[in-house]
Amino acid sequence: MTITQHNYADPNEMPPLAQAVPLGLQHVLAMFASNVTPSIIVAGAAGLAFGGAEQVYLIQMAMLFAGVATLFQTVGFGPVGARLPIMQGTSFAFVGVLAGIAATQGLSVALTACIIGGLGHFSLGAVIQHLRFLFPPLVTGLVILAIGLYLIPVAIQYAAGGAAKFQMEAESFGSLKHWSVALTVVIVSLVLKFFTKGTLSNSAILIGLIIGYLLALAFGMVNFGAVGTASWFTSISALPYGFEFSLGAVIAVTLVSIVSAIETVGDVSATTKAGAGRQATDREIAGATYADGLGTAVAGVFGGLPNTSFSQNVGIVGMTGIMSRHVVTIGGIILILCGLVPKIGAVIASMPLPVLGGGVIVMFGMVAAAGLNMLSEINMNRRNMVIIAVSLAAGLGLNLVPEAVQYLPGVVKIMATSAVAPTAFVAILLNVVLPEDV
Template identity: 60%
Template sequence: MADAHTGLGTPEQLRDPNYTPPLFKAIPLGIQHVLAMFVSNVTPAIIVAGAAGFGFGSNSPDFPELLYLIQMSMLFAGLATLLQTITIGPIGAALPVVQGTSFAFLPIMIPIVAGKGVDGLAALFGGVLIGGLFHALLGTVIGKVRFALPPLVTGLVVMMIGLALVKVGIQYAAGGVPAISQPEYGSLLNWSAALVVVVVTLGLKFYARGMLAVSAVLLGIIAGYVYALLVGIISTDAIAASWSNAAAFALPQPFKYGFEFSIAAVIGFCLMAFVSAVETVGDVSGITKGGAGREATDHEIRGATYADGVGSAVAGIFGGLPNTSFSQNVGLIAMTGVMSRHVVTFGAIFLIVCGLIPKVGAVIRTVPIEVLGGGVIVMFGMVVAAGISMLSDVHWNRRNMVIFAISLSIGLGLQLDPMAVQYTHETVRILLTSGLLPAALIAIVLNLILPEELADESVEEVSGGLSGHMQGSIPKPDES
């Protein structure tokens, strides 16, 4: 924990969000926040581009569109973060909340754009805009709807987000999407690049300290990138071509891809806004507890939710993906002990500058898909683990087991076999085959309507004798 001897300030100052440490220390701390979230922030744009069918080579006609999506991810993550730290009226928490592109919406975005190229982006960004406005409205009622989203529901939803995306990580590590027709798909060379990333990431995460551990995924991808250069997966010529084909400076373009009102996109983004809002509430609470040792105020929670929604809505206008608060930065605040919102402001400015320079996106795009796959495997696996961790707070009685079982079975099943609902309307089919939305909706409804008296009944008949004993505790000798 930081203290006065670090030169950052007194313990009282470090717990004050309005305090600014000396610039020569505040700016590096802000960059540290960016490094902790950088890979996670740009990855959704690359995944959406891959799902849409964009070509990833520097000579591809879709290459400028891919660069633009990456550029907007950085730019609007920075702008949304500024909303949280600087605030505009009631918008923003006035806390060191770092915003970034949300993984949670990927299971909704992928089927909306699947195989449609640029044509699918109008409906996507229409959904981002309207969903963002709805998300902002949740700020007025977020305290009143949290009862409908206990750990049973939120843990299931977070776990489902990870489960919906782990396939993407495996495909990327094997050679890309759609790459099954390529002879090298699944080759040992492709997998070796992904495994270098995984091994380096794990090594740094568990055997390093400080910034090396915080930036483990980023450094793992850099190691994989160097390996890919050495073994010929990517060449210096390809890197040079990508750099030369990108502009040195570019401004965002409003409604670059048009605007389309898609019922499936709007419903999907609005429903997922509830999950994102609850995630932000948790992150804001984590920041105030870890950095200042207090609970978040209602004003801070409302402001953070407003900023979440407004940031996403504005991003949708210019071709950016929905934003949410980033949990890894919550841990960074607890680790450094620096609660200053102005430190995060410096990081936000750095992101904005990167977002205005397409050459930065061009460098990011030269990362081989196999290398990115190694990082994605780690990130999405951690999403699943985070959901399981949230579920550990659930008392696993018969009622909760039934809710979890039915929600998971239907949600994951529809995701694994989309043809099971092939005769439904296209809008309904997109929503159902995301897997995430049906699982979340079923869990919320069952949690609200099933009687609590089921909670005291035995779970043996539904678990085959494999039920836990009071949230996973070891049974006592006199228990059966």
């Protein structure tokens, strides 16, 4: 949906409601599937029943607190919030670490780490400008690439009909029925993305999931049991899994938070450049970081996973030319309403794994591609190629052969085998100590 009769380069301008509401909905459609997927993956790693009440609750919190964190960004208060059209959502960057913690120590430890890590993330708002030198495109590109490559096997498992602790019937895993549903989602998503424009193109994955869901329904793969028993209005619980501190878990989540903060800096800069043709101010970058961290901490209190800015929504700002923060505020309100209705969470949770698998094949592949795109901006000299090679070898190698570090203690082992943390650590270290090629 492109509006050409007005130039809303000012974030404080408000389009007429007849235009603003569809634009806000468009922002929600573009990020909706990516927003709920991390909660589904972490719930599975924690051993929660697929489609069960606890998983439904995590999905609700993903929607609710993505909306709340979006309002922190767009409306803001005090130093919190960029006051820009920044859409927040559940971050894929944390999935590897949180899935590992949830699988070995439980959701109580994972969510406690999110709360404390979020507060640490919040504190970065005061110093973010001074840390940016640690995270050039070489480092952030490697981290994003590692996230995508780590998650791709999960996508294949889902598409084939099972994953982790909620594996489906062994005889049906990898069946033609499962793959036909997954590939339908992929094909529909790609056709809409590249052969349509506007809202259809921006919501291609969501529409692909809906088509795949309907096909799975026709195949008898959908169980509506949880939808029937879910209530229309939710009751939100503080610390639903308790508060259980683990220093290693907190360190792991905090390290990923630093990377997430730098990603947000990039998104803020891209938004102001695409929507207003200017550089982001220090106040906007600091405010966005404060909102990121606060949104993560508040979500963790109620059972939600960490939030971050969503890059796909930056593209919508550039496409529409609408820089109005009020448009994205409407999108945040829509997400909050979705999060308050358990029926919506139950419908999402009833989605068969092959349907979700088709969607995340595209999503996770795009995460990896986004990392490659960032790396394409750097000079591929001998030094940088060595950093790429060693960082990916360390991160992905330990993830593929976790037995290599089997004697490391608890969460340290989880960090070492998460793919993301070792890739980030090695890339940052080598980028600092290796001399520039001359």
